[in-house]
Amino acid sequence: GQNIDQPTEMTATEGAIVQINCTYQTSGFNGLFWYQQHAGEAPTFLSYNVLDGLEEKGRFSSFLSRSKGYSYLLLKELQMKDSASYLCAVMHSSASKIIFGSGTRLSIRP
Amino acid sequence: GAGVSQSPRYKVAKRGQDVALRCDPISGHVSLFWYQQALGQGPEFLTYFQNEAQLDKSGLPSDRFFAERPEGSVSTLKIQRTQQEDSAVYLCASSETSGVQDTQYFGPGTRLTVL
Numbered sequence: 001g002q003n004i005d006q007p008t009e010m011t012a013t014e015g016a017i018v019q020i021n022c023t024y025q026t027s028g029f030n031g032l033f034w035y036q037q038h039a040g041e042a043p044t045f046l047s048y049n050v051l052d053g054l055e056e057k058g059r060f061s062s063f064l065s066r067s068k069g070y071s072y073l074l075l076k077e078l079q080m081k082d083s084a085s086y087l088c089a090v091m092h093s094s095a096s097k098i099i100f101g102s103g104t105r106l107s108i109r110p
Numbered sequence: 111g112a113g114v115s116q117s118p119r120y121k122v123a124k125r126g127q128d129v130a131l132r133c134d135p136i137s138g139h140v141s142l143f144w145y146q147q148a149l150g151q152g153p154e155f156l157t158y159f160q161n162e163a164q165l166d167k168s169g170l171p172s173d174r175f176f177a178e179r180p181e182g183s184v185s186t187l188k189i190q191r192t193q194q195e196d197s198a199v200y201l202c203a204s205s206e207t208s209g210v211q212d213t214q215y216f217g218p219g220t221r222l223t224v225l
Contacts, residue, residue: 004152042114042201042216043153087152097143097166098214100152 004101006088011107012078020073020086020104028093034062034073035087037103043087046073075106083108112136114217116202122223123192131187131220135204142185143214144177145201153201159185160208192224 003025012018024032031050035043049055049064049071061074073086085103092099115134123129135142141160145153146169155169161182170177174193179185189196199219205212 042218044216045213048213089152097155097158097169099155100145102150103152 004088004090004099006086006101006104008102009105009107011109012075014078014080014108014110016078017074017076018078018106020075020088020106022071022073022088022101024069024071024088024090024101026069026090026092026099029066030091030093032062032064032071033087033089033091033098034060034071035089035100037085037087039084046086078108080108080110082106114202114204114215116200116217116220118220119218120221120223122225124225125193126191128188128190129192129222131189131200131222133185133187133202133204133217135183135185135202136206136215137183138206139204139215140207141205141212141214142179143203143205144185144187145203146171147199147201147219149198156187156200189222192222194224197222197224 006022033048034046036046037043047062049062054063059076064071085105087103088101089098117132143158144156146156147153157177158166159179162179174190176188199221201219202217203214205214
């Protein structure tokens with residue numbers, strides 16, 4: 001089976017840095033995704049990690065450790081528009097489905 | 111080109127009614143996925159198509175749920191005899207190929223409310 005854990009809510013200050021953690025237990029693993037979802041909108045793709053290490057993309061970075069079943073999403077120079085839910089998702093080894101966590105609701109304060 | 115579109119955006123049904131939700135994927139995309147998202151939760155996988163073939167329907171919660179993609183493009187998710195627990199946002203996503211790391215592009219979803 002699959003189990004994905006991430007914090008329910010986080011708060012951070014505009015201009016600061018925040019790290020959103022995700023741990024997973026899975027019977028099969030083919031990569032980990034991070035998606036951003038604003039309230040009432042569709043999830044949008046942020047990153048995909050399949051090998052250990054850090055992937056950097058502008059203000060957003062994602063890290064994966066397969067041996068620890070652990071990932072984090074790092075957001076730098078936070079902006080008010082970054083207020084959203086951030087979904088950690090694991091690609092099952094069958095490659096036909098993505099299993100999502102419940103999401104972390106991030107609130108940015110001025 | 112246009113992204114994934116879904117219709118209707120909102121649907122209110124009385125308990126026991128049948129509903130049909132439509133998804134228009136990005137043109138040429140091979141893979142199509144349906145998800146169910148309850149309030150405050152992440153999307154939950156329902157079913158997956160590769161072209162017209164339904165390769166995985168393990169996430170469909172009951173035999174009241176049926177999905178099809180007869181010509182390998184537009185897909186319809188049908189829910190028969192709707193129940194209150196079916197109230198959720200139904201998301202459709204498509205990806206260009208069947209590759210494992212292929213990005214899934216999501217539509218805006220259909221919010222279904224069953225009274």
